[in-house]
Amino acid sequence: MNTQEAKFILQAYRPGGEDAGDPQFAEALAQAKLDPELAKWFAEQLAFDAAATRAIKEVKAPQHLRDSILAGRRVIEPKIWSRQPVVWAMAAAILILLGIAGFWVKSRRDWTQFASYRAEMTRAAEAHGKHVELESPDPAKIHAWLANQEVDPNYVLPARLSGAAAMGCRVVNWDGHKAYMICYWMQGTNHMDLFVAEKRDFKGAFPGDKPQFATTEGRATASWSYDAKVYLLVGQGPVDEKFLRQHLEPQGVAGVQSGQEWVSACQSLIQFRAGSQNTQNLAGNFF
């Protein structure tokens, strides 16, 4: 290292001696100890730097600057959103509204599924070439046949429906699940098809224990749920909502009943549905 190089490095040496341990300066410092001319130059440099350090600290900041900075901090502080109760309250309100909106959207989507089921079953009651697969008014036979179809046959009916005459039943597939339909003869040309599905097959909402009435595919329908099952009653012929309401009293449920007197009438009705007989007289005999 020559003298010029040593001077170059020592120009960065702080006058307070803080850089004494920095190896970057070690060689230049050592050379300054050996070279009197360099040592003199270095001493003058340190004196100049020390004077400059003192002098620059004589420059004072304006009196107002410190106060302005601290005041500015207090202006900034309220803008920190996370410390503002009002902001928190607004955020909470927004979250609640989003939750309500999400629940509403979800509910709408879920009801859409049930509505789809209701419409599909209503069409199924109309479109099937053979209305029922098992033609029997005997609840025991219906029960046994349904059990063989790998569906739960333990349905329950509202009290006033329990007196209706079954004509038969069939299994209906919907959305990858099984439901079953039981056809009931009611009065005159009136009959109703009862669809029974499992609650667990519905991903979303379905009616509660109070019947919901709706007109679906031009038919009066009523739907409700009880225990593990969802029921859908579809009126056929002139059956309207008023008629359905009359047969869906809310109090109590009863098991399926049968009567020998219904048997022939129901069998005749089944034949009627095949187009072979007039049911007017049969209905009169039955009710």
Next chain:
Amino acid sequence: MDELSFEHLVDSYYESLYRFALSLTRREADACDMTQQTFYRWATKGGQLRDKSKVKSWLFTTLHREFLAGRRHEVRFPHLEISGVEEELTPTQPSVANKMDGDSLMQALYQIDDLYRAPLVLFYLENHSYREIADTLDLPAGTVMSRLSRGKQMLRQAMSQNVEPGKIVPLDSTKAKGAS
């Protein structure tokens, strides 16, 4: 950061930052504004600094960036090697150092190009080492040494001119031309 620690930070650095800003801007109002802006940056973004030992460096770096961002014209920063400054390493006149005060120093500093003034002021402020200056100005350490060396030479020359009795130095006309 709570109010007390912020106040402590302001008390520790606001004057040094102001001096640095004043040396860069040459105007008291601009220096105050830049100093305040630096602490505003700290109040809003300083929490992101994980190594609290680098607060000083962060503040000076931020102030310098504010200064650079405020300049209209881009400035090139040449990297001077030792060969370019050897002949300028002249001895210091002791009388210059003896007559130095805050005003005369600042007047001399104003005559030096920004390129050399920034590392020089940092060197004299808060005992910034050349490595800290390199971090603050985002420069290689060798470049910092070059600029310190040349800047000191310019400062001595400016001080010598300023201390001549009766000499009036218009700042604009005497501003040293930086290497380009």
